[in-house]
Amino acid sequence: MIFDEIILKDFGVYGGKQSAILTPQENRPIVLFGGLNGGGKTTLLDAVQLAFYGANARTSNRGKLPYKDYLARTIHRGADTSDGASITIRFRRVIDGMTRHFELVRSWRQGVKGIEEFVEVSCDGERDAVLSEHWAEYIEGYLPSGVAHLFFFDAEQIKELAEGEHATQILGAAIHSLLGLDLVDRLDADLRVLERRKKAEGLDPVAAARLEECKVELRQAHHELENLVQKKGVLTNEANSLAKVVVEMEKKYQAEGGDLFQKRGVYEEELGRLTDQKKQEEAALRELAAGPAPLLFVRHLLEEVETAAKHEAEIKQARLLGEALEVRDRKLLQTLQGSIPANLSEKIEQLLTDERKALKTTANEPLILDAESSLVPEIRLLREKILPSVEQQALDRLASLEAFEEKISCVQSELVRVPDADAIASIQKDLTLALKNHNAKLEEIAETETQIEVAMRHKSAIESRIDRLGADKLQADEVEDDRLRILRHSERVRSTLQKFRERVVKRHAERLEALMLECFTRLLRKTGLVSRLQIDPGTFEVALWGGDGHPLPVERLSSGERQLLATAMLWGLARASGRPIPTIIDTPLGRLDSSHRRHLVERYFPVASHQVLLLSTDEEIIENHLETLDPWLARTYHLTFDESQRHTEIQLGYFDHATTR
Numbered sequence: 001m002i003f004d005e006i007i008l009k010d011f012g013v014y015g016g017k018q019s020a021i022l023t024p025q026e027n028r029p030i031v032l033f034g035g036l037n038g039g040g041k042t043t044l045l046d047a048v049q050l051a052f053y054g055a056n057a058r059t060s061n062r063g064k065l066p067y068k069d070y071l072a073r074t075i076h077r078g079a080d081t082s083d084g085a086s087i088t089i090r091f092r093r094v095i096d097g098m099t100r101h102f103e104l105v106r107s108w109r110q111g112v113k114g115i116e117e118f119v120e121v122s123c124d125g126e127r128d129a130v131l132s133e134h135w136a137e138y139i140e141g142y143l144p145s146g147v148a149h150l151f152f153f154d155a156e157q158i159k160e161l162a163e164g165e166h167a168t169q170i171l172g173a174a175i176h177s178l179l180g181l182d183l184v185d186r187l188d189a190d191l192r193v194l195e196r197r198k199k200a201e202g203l204d205p206v207a208a209a210r211l212e213e214c215k216v217e218l219r220q221a222h223h224e225l226e227n228l229v230q231k232k233g234v235l236t237n238e239a240n241s242l243a244k245v246v247v248e249m250e251k252k253y254q255a256e257g258g259d260l261f262q263k264r265g266v267y268e269e270e271l272g273r274l275t276d277q278k279k280q281e282e283a284a285l286r287e288l289a290a291g292p293a294p295l296l297f298v299r300h301l302l303e304e305v306e307t308a309a310k311h312e313a314e315i316k317q318a319r320l321l322g323e324a325l326e327v328r329d330r331k332l333l334q335t336l337q338g339s340i341p342a343n344l345s346e347k348i349e350q351l352l353t354d355e356r357k358a359l360k361t362t363a364n365e366p367l368i369l370d371a372e373s374s375l376v377p378e379i380r381l382l383r384e385k386i387l388p389s390v391e392q393q394a395l396d397r398l399a400s401l402e403a404f405e406e407k408i409s410c411v412q413s414e415l416v417r418v419p420d421a422d423a424i425a426s427i428q429k430d431l432t433l434a435l436k437n438h439n440a441k442l443e444e445i446a447e448t449e450t451q452i453e454v455a456m457r458h459k460s461a462i463e464s465r466i467d468r469l470g471a472d473k474l475q476a477d478e479v480e481d482d483r484l485r486i487l488r489h490s491e492r493v494r495s496t497l498q499k500f501r502e503r504v505v506k507r508h509a510e511r512l513e514a515l516m517l518e519c520f521t522r523l524l525r526k527t528g529l530v531s532r533l534q535i536d537p538g539t540f541e542v543a544l545w546g547g548d549g550h551p552l553p554v555e556r557l558s559s560g561e562r563q564l565l566a567t568a569m570l571w572g573l574a575r576a577s578g579r580p581i582p583t584i585i586d587t588p589l590g591r592l593d594s595s596h597r598r599h600l601v602e603r604y605f606p607v608a609s610h611q612v613l614l615l616s617t618d619e620e621i622i623e624n625h626l627e628t629l630d631p632w633l634a635r636t637y638h639l640t641f642d643e644s645q646r647h648t649e650i651q652l653g654y655f656d657h658a659t660t661r
Helices: 041-056 067-074 129-133 135-142 155-163 167-179 182-201 205-255 258-262 264-289 293-336 342-363 375-417 421-476 478-523 559-577 594-603 623-632
Strands: 002-011 014-021 030-035 085-095 098-111 114-123 152-154 530-535 542-546 583-586 612-616 633-642 647-652
Touching: 002 041, 014 633, 030 041, 030 623, 041 067, 041 085, 041 098, 041 135, 041 152, 041 583, 041 612, 067 114, 114 129, 129 135, 152 155, 155 559, 167 478, 167 559, 182 478, 205 421, 264 293, 264 375, 293 342, 293 375, 478 530, 478 559, 478 594, 559 594, 594 623, 623 633
Parallel strands: 030 612, 030 633, 152 583, 583 612
Antiparallel strands: 002 014, 002 085, 014 647, 085 098, 098 114, 530 542, 633 647
């Protein structure tokens, strides 16, 4: 089966006529719908189930409401009830090797005598009167309503199967429907009714009166149980509404800066710590300034002083050398006198005189610094070693100080954004009240569930008394042999049915277990976590074995892993059905962490079926998940709520991601 198009007319939040093409493309099986909470995602899932199954549809918000009343509520508020609402689904399936195209139209309106419902089915463009009249029998034969939830489901169904107290009942019902054992269950129930009737036929007046009293008490207990179940449904709806209020208040609290207000103490502590560290850096800088650091500003003067000191050393040396040379030259000339020609002696004397004059010029220069000879190496050490080290330390301290000032500025900016306590108090009070109301409603639900359990035990006790009244009489009266024979055979048949039920389940369990384990292994990020999966054919409890071969209690799995296990169960059962049915998943990732979401996106959605409809919020399939799914996307739609018209419209695209695919 392939869905080609869905058309909604004034159904639920969908005002007017809204349509979406659902036909998949080659190697692109996924059609993605995006919408905010309350925008119509679940309504779209309800529309598909309602169109196919009518009164037998498992819709989200019907509860115990009578079917006609439910249909009346689904007509869009802004529409004329006399025109009513309708759901049209165009699909195709292969029959006897030929592809047949169908158009299913389920419509209803407010008539003189109440809600009037119409079902019209066309095949290959022509109205089919037989199909239109017997559509319920036709669809139950092809895709029974008891199996439909294996293909059309939402996150709540996954959560209930993963964490609910009735997970075994849900799994058992699914396997029963899949294997056709619901017929066996109905036969078992009919046989029980026959047994009770036969047990009551031979009772004496006193016993009959007691039995009648028990029946009246049983009807009252049944009525009380129904009321409690209905009360729980009402409380659950109220709790869901209160939960939405809590979510809205939390969003408002965050929008007004509630998260920042809660972090105010952290920011103030951080500001104090950064301020102290800044002061430490400033103290270190002052310590550097108290040492040789100021000389960095007169580095050129130090160089000039070093040069001047070197020159004055040369002057002092010239003075000492000049006196020594004058004595030497005088002795030299006296020694040479008379031993060399006079003209040569004059030339030597002139040469020595010129040399002393040049040296005397330097020696006559004034001494300004008149410093010790150690000044030059000290200045050189200061310039080449000490000052560069001090400069680097100062630069490091300044950089650190600048970093602290930047961090302090950021923290101060966050503190400025923190709302005033008086401004946030009102919203915080409203949020606290909303949480209190929601928790109180949850407590009411828990109390009602306890009352339901008590009522169920009371009802079972009455049924046991009824059975004993009939059984005691039958055992005492041999004349009632015929009834005893019927009862014995009935009990034997029921026992045989129970064995048959278990053997059928056991016969198919190995294949179901293998498919579920394969699906679970594909979805897990821990490839060696589970090595074996087994279903108890009597209780339908699921048992797991770890990679080490030892039993692995389901309770030891994380919440996300249990939800992946529930998804794997539905996936495995759907594959076991052998029916080529499209898969529809509402809010597919709402309760999973990022890693488990990635595994569903990569390993499940593209291969869940030949056609997959995903109904996502703006917090699920986004960014990386959307990019991962893109190669498998045939179309994307955005469910947009028009505030002015007060209805939802189906538009091409997906939130802020513009596309016409």
